[in-house]
Amino acid sequence: MRPPADVGMPLEEVDTPALIIELDAFEANLTRMAQAAKAAGVRLRPHAKTHKCALIALRQIALGAVGVCCQKVSEAEALVEGGVRDVLISNEIVGERKIAHLAALAREATLAVCVDDAGNIADLDGAAARAGATLDVLVEVDVGAHRCGVAPGRPALDLAKRIDAAKALRFAGLQVYEGSAQHIRDHGERRAAIDAAVEAAGNTVTLLAEHGLACRSVTGAGTGTFRFEAASGLYNELQAGSYIFMDADYAKNRGEGGELFDDFQHSLFVYTTVMSAPAPGRAVVDAGLKASSVDSGLPTVHGMPGVTFTGASDEHGKLEFDAADIAVSLGDKLKLIPGHCDPTVNLYDWYVCVRDGRVQALWPIVARGALL
Amino acid sequence: MRPPADVGMPLEEVDTPALIIELDAFEANLTRMAQAAKAAGVRLRPHAKTHKCALIALRQIALGAVGVCCQKVSEAEALVEGGVRDVLISNEIVGERKIAHLAALAREATLAVCVDDAGNIADLDGAAARAGATLDVLVEVDVGAHRCGVAPGRPALDLAKRIDAAKALRFAGLQVYEGSAQHIRDHGERRAAIDAAVEAAGNTVTLLAEHGLACRSVTGAGTGTFRFEAASGLYNELQAGSYIFMDADYAKNRGEGGELFDDFQHSLFVYTTVMSAPAPGRAVVDAGLKASSVDSGLPTVHGMPGVTFTGASDEHGKLEFDAADIAVSLGDKLKLIPGHCDPTVNLYDWYVCVRDGRVQALWPIVARGALL
Numbered sequence: 001m002r003p004p005a006d007v008g009m010p011l012e013e014v015d016t017p018a019l020i021i022e023l024d025a026f027e028a029n030l031t032r033m034a035q036a037a038k039a040a041g042v043r044l045r046p047h048a049k050t051h052k053c054a055l056i057a058l059r060q061i062a063l064g065a066v067g068v069c070c071q072k073v074s075e076a077e078a079l080v081e082g083g084v085r086d087v088l089i090s091n092e093i094v095g096e097r098k099i100a101h102l103a104a105l106a107r108e109a110t111l112a113v114c115v116d117d118a119g120n121i122a123d124l125d126g127a128a129a130r131a132g133a134t135l136d137v138l139v140e141v142d143v144g145a146h147r148c149g150v151a152p153g154r155p156a157l158d159l160a161k162r163i164d165a166a167k168a169l170r171f172a173g174l175q176v177y178e179g180s181a182q183h184i185r186d187h188g189e190r191r192a193a194i195d196a197a198v199e200a201a202g203n204t205v206t207l208l209a210e211h212g213l214a215c216r217s218v219t220g221a222g223t224g225t226f227r228f229e230a231a232s233g234l235y236n237e238l239q240a241g242s243y244i245f246m247d248a249d250y251a252k253n254r255g256e257g258g259e260l261f262d263d264f265q266h267s268l269f270v271y272t273t274v275m276s277a278p279a280p281g282r283a284v285v286d287a288g289l290k291a292s293s294v295d296s297g298l299p300t301v302h303g304m305p306g307v308t309f310t311g312a313s314d315e316h317g318k319l320e321f322d323a324a325d326i327a328v329s330l331g332d333k334l335k336l337i338p339g340h341c342d343p344t345v346n347l348y349d350w351y352v353c354v355r356d357g358r359v360q361a362l363w364p365i366v367a368r369g370a371l372l
Numbered sequence: 373m374r375p376p377a378d379v380g381m382p383l384e385e386v387d388t389p390a391l392i393i394e395l396d397a398f399e400a401n402l403t404r405m406a407q408a409a410k411a412a413g414v415r416l417r418p419h420a421k422t423h424k425c426a427l428i429a430l431r432q433i434a435l436g437a438v439g440v441c442c443q444k445v446s447e448a449e450a451l452v453e454g455g456v457r458d459v460l461i462s463n464e465i466v467g468e469r470k471i472a473h474l475a476a477l478a479r480e481a482t483l484a485v486c487v488d489d490a491g492n493i494a495d496l497d498g499a500a501a502r503a504g505a506t507l508d509v510l511v512e513v514d515v516g517a518h519r520c521g522v523a524p525g526r527p528a529l530d531l532a533k534r535i536d537a538a539k540a541l542r543f544a545g546l547q548v549y550e551g552s553a554q555h556i557r558d559h560g561e562r563r564a565a566i567d568a569a570v571e572a573a574g575n576t577v578t579l580l581a582e583h584g585l586a587c588r589s590v591t592g593a594g595t596g597t598f599r600f601e602a603a604s605g606l607y608n609e610l611q612a613g614s615y616i617f618m619d620a621d622y623a624k625n626r627g628e629g630g631e632l633f634d635d636f637q638h639s640l641f642v643y644t645t646v647m648s649a650p651a652p653g654r655a656v657v658d659a660g661l662k663a664s665s666v667d668s669g670l671p672t673v674h675g676m677p678g679v680t681f682t683g684a685s686d687e688h689g690k691l692e693f694d695a696a697d698i699a700v701s702l703g704d705k706l707k708l709i710p711g712h713c714d715p716t717v718n719l720y721d722w723y724v725c726v727r728d729g730r731v732q733a734l735w736p737i738v739a740r741g742a743l744l
Contacts, residue, residue: 001446001741015469017743049686071687074373091687094647094658094703097387116650117702147688148648148656155650179685275466276520278488278527284520286466289667289715291743295684312667313551314421314714315443315463316519330489331466342686343661347718349741368741369373369721371389371663 003350009359012333016273017291019348020335021363023355025267026244032264033226033243034063040230045069045088045219047241050342052367053351054082056244067110069239073102074370080109082366088112088219090175090239092120092140092148098372099123103131112136114175116150121162121169128168136172137163138217141204143197145179152200153207160213173217176201177239182224183249187256194228202234223264224253244268247341249296269302269335270344271352272317277330283319285334288312292336293343299336304328309336375722381731384705388645389663391720392707393735395727397639398616404636405598405615406435412602417441417460417591419613422714424739425723426454428616439482441611445474446742452481454738460484460591462547462611464492464512464520470744471495475503484508486547488522493534493541500540508544509535510589513576515569517551524572525579532585545589548573549611554596555621559628566600574606595636596625616640619713621668641674641707642716643724644689649702655691657706660684664708665715671708676700681708 004015014020037044046060048068057068057079067086070076076087086109093102093113105111106128115121115137128135139159142149150156156174163171181193197220205215219237221229226243229235242250245268253261272287289312292299299317301307306322317336321327328334338344349368353361376387386392409416418432420440429440429451439458442448448459458481465474465485477483478500487493487509500507511531514521522528528546535543553565569592577587591609593601598615601607614622617640625633644659661684664671671689673679678694689708693699700706710716721740725733 002744004744013469015467015744092647095387095645097385116648119702142650146654147685147690148650150650273467275464276488278514278520278522282518289665289712290718293661293665294667295661313519318519330491340661346662347741348743369719371720372374372376372387 001349003352003362005352005359005362007359007361011354011357011359014271014352014359016271016333017287018271018352019345019350020269020271021351021353022267022269023353023360025265029244029246029264029267030060030063033240034065036227036230037238038064042230042235043237045237045239046244047090047239048075048079048367050241050345051244052078052345052365052370053363054079054084054366055363057082057084066237070367072370072372073098073105074372075367076111077101077105078367078370080105084109086110090114090177092116094120099127103127103133103135106133106135107131110136112138112172114138114140115159115163116140116148118159118162121159121166125166125168133168135169137169138172138175138219139163140175141201143176143178143200144181144193145177147179149175152204156204157207157211160208161211164213171213173215173219174201174204175219176235177220177222178225179222182222183253184224185252185254187254190225190253191228194225194232198232198234205234223250242341245341247296248300248337248339266302266337268338268341270299270338272334272336274328274330274332274334277328280327281321281324283328285317285319286315287336288314288316290314290347292338293340293347295343296340299338302335302337304334373721375724375734377724377731377734379731379733383726383729383731386643386724386731388643388705389659390643390724391717391722392641392643393723393725394639394641395725395732397637401616401618401636401639402432402435405612406437408599408602409610410436414602414607415609417609417611418616419462419611420447420451420739422613422717423616424450424717424737424742425735426451426456426738427735429454429456438609442739444742444744445470445477446744447739448483449473449477450739450742452477456481458482462486462549464488466492471499475499475505475507478505478507479503482508484510484544486510486512487531487535488512488520490531490534493531493538497538497541505540507541509541510544510547510591511535512547513573515548515550515572516553516565517549519551521547524576528576529579529583532580533583536585543585545587545591546573546576547591548607549592549594550597551594554594555625556596557624557626559626562597562625563600566597566604570604570606577606595622614713617713619668620672620709620711638674638709640710640713642671642710644706644708646700646702646704646706649700652699653693653696655700657689657691658687659708660686660688662686662719664710665712665719667715668712671710674707674709676706
């Protein structure tokens with residue numbers, strides 16, 4: 001797809017819908033997380049499923065990240081092709097075709113993957129051996145999200161032993177991501193969920209150590225909870241991803257004193273044009289379901305008090321106005337804050353990077369649509 | 373993105389998530405709608421925003437469709453590039469850059485566009501004149517959806533006169549799409565909504581005729597209501613799109629006797645693998661929010677009674693089982709019926725076309741991500 005802008009163009013001339021990164025806010029977010037990880041003495045391995053962009057991954061690594069995470073083999077392929085040398089697929093990879101691609105990629109870069117099944121370990125080992133590659137493998141432990149992962153304790157130990165005994169695999173530690181805690185609004189409840197995860201994972205680390213299996217990595221955490229994992233004394237690697245952009249959903253989390261979460265700034269916007277304003281009090285923008293994912297709520301309108309995005313159909317978004325004297329005109333361009341950044345980014349081929357009101361760069365979203 | 377399959381491969385070997393078209397059901401849907409339009413004596417101009425695929429558009433045209441609709445200039449560009457000669461953009465196009473692309477494209481194919489604003493008509497006329505092109509222009513009339521479009525009657529007449537007076541534009545008729553009626557479940561209520569639209573649009577056609585303005589096209593209708601528009605005596609063109617695939621949402625509509633809507637068969641599926649099944653009663657598939665749009669509800673599991681898709685995160689879908697003796701195994705592949713086809717299709721680069729359990733063709737989704 002052709003990009004919606006040219007470098008040097010004023011923001012107002014960018015075609016829409018377009019995915020805008022405000023570089024000042026974005027760079028401040030990158031720096032803030034890098035400093036937080038450094039101050040806590042833990043590694044940072046940001047999640048690239050958020051941005052799907054090798055150029056952003058390389059910027060994170062330049063600020064001290066040890067590599068990135070992603071969720072799919074095809075994402076890892078796009079990132080390695082773009083110059084990233086160390087990728088953890090923080091997910092299970094099941095299926096002959098996928099595993100063959102993973103093993104081939106492990107010859108080009110340092111690749112790690114997660115498991116929660118003994119048969120899958122055998123499949124990974126066989127494919128890595130055939131490819132002449134070595135894979136780092138982590139056991140995913142379920143600490144509350146009840147999605148993937150085995151129970152803490154003995155089930156994790158059993159899998160770790162199998163990895164350790166495999167010829168072409170290296171046991172690398174535990175994947176412990178408490179996904180269901182990320183959007184708990186209350187600070188105390190969010191902390192309690194991570195405390196429980198830390199206890200369960202800590203007991204597992206101890207059990208493994210008693211069997212001679214050292215966990216090089218205890219890795220996990222997200223933007224909603226990373227300060228708890230960083231201070232846990234157990235986790236040595238953080239996988240936060242959304243912090244670079246911040247979405248409307250994360251911005252609803254509360255801090256210790258009940259204040260809204262403000263560690264990071266909104267830096268990602270869907271830029272959109274008012275394409276219809278046929279009657280007073282009605283206006284439609286050109287960004288709908290195919291321009292902003294609504295799974296975690298509708299986008300919000302940035303910097304325009306009294307203007308609300310009230311509904312999305314495939315290619316349209318409806319605006320409503322709090323008062324009769326608030327209005328927009330045909331052709332006006334607005335910034336929307338997506339409800340959920342990750343699936344919204346996946347709808348675009350280009351980031352339009354803006355500083356001081358001008359397009360500074362166009363970054364390709366190389367892993368857009370990388371489903372396999 | 374690399375395709376998830378090779379031609380000739382058995383379905384079970386297709387990598388996942390993949391977007392599958394079952395060709396027998398798909399072709400039956402195409403034929404059924406073509407016959408319905410022919411029997412009613414109205415033109416068929418299927419909506420390509422559903423499929424975004426030039427090869428599908430050409431198949432629809434081969435069965436008698438006069439052309440296709442789409443919503444975006446960049447979609448029209450991709451379709452014309454793929455060989456489609458007649459495209460109606462059933463939407464307003466606002467903004468200098470977009471209009472310049474539209475005018476340029478109108479030199480390559482027959483292009484029509486909708487308007488609901490006088491200034492926009494002037495912009496279209498200027499750009500078409502500069503490009504040495506002629507654009508067909510329809511007035512969009514709002515008949516209940518309260519999205520785009522002017523009110524029936526005088527506001528529509530005023531715009532039609534302006535189009536008729538413009539140098540590089542041709543007045544082509546009325547765009548009358550009752551989008552909010554498509555998913556009214558009850559047959560009688562759905563019919564009543566279209567009856568109201570037909571009355572309002574019919575009065576407008578009469579008013580325009582009294583002023584010497586003939587409506588060559590009265591165009592609209594969707595998969596939920598097309599039989600009403602086809603029988604109205606007013607509409608002479610149908611824009612249904614979803615009928616080719618059928619999604620879970622349309623399948624909830626009811627017929628005259630209260631029966632579920634069964635004019636068309638489900639032909640589009642998200643093929644997915646069980647990637648984690650770490651404990652009894654739990655299973656996770658590799659298709660989440662980035663593989664199936666959930667704006668109109670979660671996908672349903674095809675052909676597996678007792679198995680329910682109960683939740684989606686970015687790259688994961690959770691399954692639940694009605695009884696302890698129902699289960700799936702790691703590596704099993706299932707078919708999901710998307711809640712909403714159009715934004716789901718927009719997540720993929722390839723259709724994997726299947727007949728008799730084998731991959732017969734790979735069709736590129738050329739207008740995937742065509743937002744501009």
